[in-house]
Amino acid sequence: MAFEGPVQDLIEEFGRLPGIGPKSAQRLAFHMLTIDTEDARRLANAIVQVKERVRFCVRCFNVAEQQECRICRDPRRDPTVLCVVEEPRDVMAIEKTAEFRGRYHVLGGAISPIDGVGPDQLRIKELVARVGAEDVAELVLATNPNIEGEATASYLARLLKSMGLRVSRIASGLPVGGDLEYADEVTLGRAFAGRRDL
Amino acid sequence: MAFEGPVQDLIEEFGRLPGIGPKSAQRLAFHMLTIDTEDARRLANAIVQVKERVRFCVRCFNVAEQQECRICRDPRRDPTVLCVVEEPRDVMAIEKTAEFRGRYHVLGGAISPIDGVGPDQLRIKELVARVGAEDVAELVLATNPNIEGEATASYLARLLKSMGLRVSRIASGLPVGGDLEYADEVTLGRAFAGRRDL
Numbered sequence: 466m467a468f469e470g471p472v473q474d475l476i477e478e479f480g481r482l483p484g485i486g487p488k489s490a491q492r493l494a495f496h497m498l499t500i501d502t503e504d505a506r507r508l509a510n511a512i513v514q515v516k517e518r519v520r521f522c523v524r525c526f527n528v529a530e531q532q533e534c535r536i537c538r539d540p541r542r543d544p545t546v547l548c549v550v551e552e553p554r555d556v557m558a559i560e561k562t563a564e565f566r567g568r569y570h571v572l573g574g575a576i577s578p579i580d581g582v583g584p585d586q587l588r589i590k591e592l593v594a595r596v597g598a599e600d601v602a603e604l605v606l607a608t609n610p611n612i613e614g615e616a617t618a619s620y621l622a623r624l625l626k627s628m629g630l631r632v633s634r635i636a637s638g639l640p641v642g643g644d645l646e647y648a649d650e651v652t653l654g655r656a657f658a659g660r661r662d663l
Numbered sequence: 664m665a666f667e668g669p670v671q672d673l674i675e676e677f678g679r680l681p682g683i684g685p686k687s688a689q690r691l692a693f694h695m696l697t698i699d700t701e702d703a704r705r706l707a708n709a710i711v712q713v714k715e716r717v718r719f720c721v722r723c724f725n726v727a728e729q730q731e732c733r734i735c736r737d738p739r740r741d742p743t744v745l746c747v748v749e750e751p752r753d754v755m756a757i758e759k760t761a762e763f764r765g766r767y768h769v770l771g772g773a774i775s776p777i778d779g780v781g782p783d784q785l786r787i788k789e790l791v792a793r794v795g796a797e798d799v800a801e802l803v804l805a806t807n808p809n810i811e812g813e814a815t816a817s818y819l820a821r822l823l824k825s826m827g828l829r830v831s832r833i834a835s836g837l838p839v840g841g842d843l844e845y846a847d848e849v850t851l852g853r854a855f856a857g858r859r860d861l
Contacts, residue, residue, distance in 0.1 A: 469728050471716045475709040481702070483694050489682060494713065495752050496681050498726065502714045504679070509707040511673040515692065516700045518669045528696060530667050554693050 472498070521553075524595070526571040526588050528553045536560075536568060543567045545602040549592065549621060551575050551609060559607060567605075570595065575613035576620055582613075584620060592621075596628055603631040610637045670696070719751075722793070724769040724786050726751045734758075734766055741765045743800040747790065747819060749773050749807060757805060765803075768793065773811035774818055780811075782818060790819075794826055801829040808835045 472494055480490035497505050521527070522534035529535070536542055536556070546567030550556055556569050572587040595601065606621055608614035622632050638656035639648050648656070670692055678688035695703050719725070720732035727733070734740055734754070744765030748754055754767050770785040793799065804819055806812035820830050836854035837846050846854070 469717060469726050469733065471709070471712045471728070472726055475713045478706040478709040481706075482691055484687060484690065491752060491755075492682065493680055495750070497710055497713055498717060498751075505710050505714045508676040508679075509710040511669070511676040512695055512703050512707040512710075514669045515673045515695055516703045519667060519696060528667050528670055530669070535667065552693065553696075554689060557689075 521571075525569045526553075526573060526591070527556050527569055541566075545600055546605065547592075547595070547601050547603070548605045548607050550607045551614065551617075555607065555609075565605070567603075572608070572617065575608055575617040577613040577616075587617070589621070589624070593624070593628075596625065596630065601630065603633070606632065606634045610635075719769075723767045724751075724771060724789070725754050725767055739764075743798055744803065745790075745793070745799050745801070746803045746805050748805050749812065749815075753805065753807075763803070765801075770806070770815065773806055773815040775811040775814075785815070787819070787822070791822070791826075794823060794828065799828065801831070804830065804832045808833075 475494040475497060476487075476490045479485055479493045480487055482490075485493070518530055519528050520530075522529040522537055523532050524537045525534060527534040527536065529537075531538070543566050546565075547570050548559060548565055548567055549570045549572060550559065551572055551574055553571055556571060559565055559569075570588070570592050572589065572592070574582055574587055576582060576584060576587065596604070604621070604625055606618040608617045608621075618634055622634070626632050636659050637652065638659055639645065639652060645653070673692040673695060674685075674688045677683055677691045678685055680688075683691070716728055717726050718728075720727040720730075720735055722731050722735045725732040725734060727735075729736070741764050744763075745768050746757060746763055746765055747768045747770060748757065749770055749772055751769055754769060757763055757767075768786070768790050770787065770790070772780050772785055774780060774782060774785065794802070802819070802823055804816040806815045816832055820832070824830050834857050835850065836857055837843065837850060843851070
């Protein structure tokens with residue numbers, strides 16, 4: 466026997482979300498039963514609102530409420546430096562550091578032949594068009610430091626260096642607060658290779 | 664800088680759910696951005712529906728779409744045996760075993776003085792009223808085998824045995840497929856204490 470109709474429906478909907486297994490979906494559904502109707506409606510409404518009001522920036526493909534995102538509309542940002550990332554959440558992670566004052570370009574993923582994602586599935590031709598049309602002097606490649614992200618960074622470096630840009634890659638190395646002893650050998654190797662004179 | 668308004672709102676709403684930390688909430692919110700509006704609306708609607716259509720059975724306090732839940736309305740269920748559980752999800756777990764053909768009584772929790780939950784916060788007086796009004800001959804106490812569940816079971820056993828009922832407790836012991844070597848000592852002790860003649 467399954468649960469009563471609406472409960473079962475909700476369990477199935479929660480279960481479709483990434484990282485939510487059947488047990489978590491069940492727990493969440495029963496949680497919704499116990500909370501105030503007001504709170505449940507607020508969640509439902511937030512889901513609807515995000516679909517209705519959020520789109521992607523026509524320039525950099527970050528999330529935006531208007532044609533362009535907040536960062537592209539901000540005149541204080543340096544338009545000559547672009548930081549290339551995989552996803553909008555990466556933009557937010559970098560913004561939190563307050564280290565970067567240029568603009569972004571969101572690729573929408575990374576090159577991954579195993580998942581059928583090649584350069585054509587990413588917003589690479591849009592990036593090339595921006596570099597041509599805007600006054601871009603430097604690119605910082607901030608794709609993830611994993612196989613797909615590295616492959617994407619190499620591909621972009623080859624493609625864009627030929628256009629006369631300064632192209633850099635964010636550093637790999639030991640995380641701050643980390644322990645040398647517990648670092649994996651690839652990370653530690655990178656930390657050595659990327660050592661800087663003091 | 665926070666995320667664009669609606670994205671931030673959704674992250675906060677997801678973050679209020681049990682077991683969803685800030686990172687998961689962010690991942691879920693960005694997932695909603697990438698899926699079809701149709702799918703997002705289905706989730707939002709399932710949340711609203713569960714609040715609008717699901718209530719608690721007036722008899723056993725299981726989840727129900729009508730006055731009484733499916734199990735209480737089912738004439739094939741034996742009304743003389745009641746299984747007492749903490750939550751509606753426990754009803755569903757027991758139903759999946761197909762071992763029990765009686766009805767249920769959902770307490771809505773377990774006795775836990777540390778959380779301020781005493782017998783009066785649970786549906787114990789409703790249980791006593793049912794035992795008086797319905798033709799109940801046997802009670803199976805299926806609260807969780809942890810401190811709160813055991814305390815609740817002991818309390819109920821003392822209270823209800825005096826009413827001339829057969830009161831039993833579900834067995835504690837080694838899980839099927841488990842390894843004796845890895846069992847904790849309390850569970851293994853219970854398995855010995857509850858041994859059955861063959």
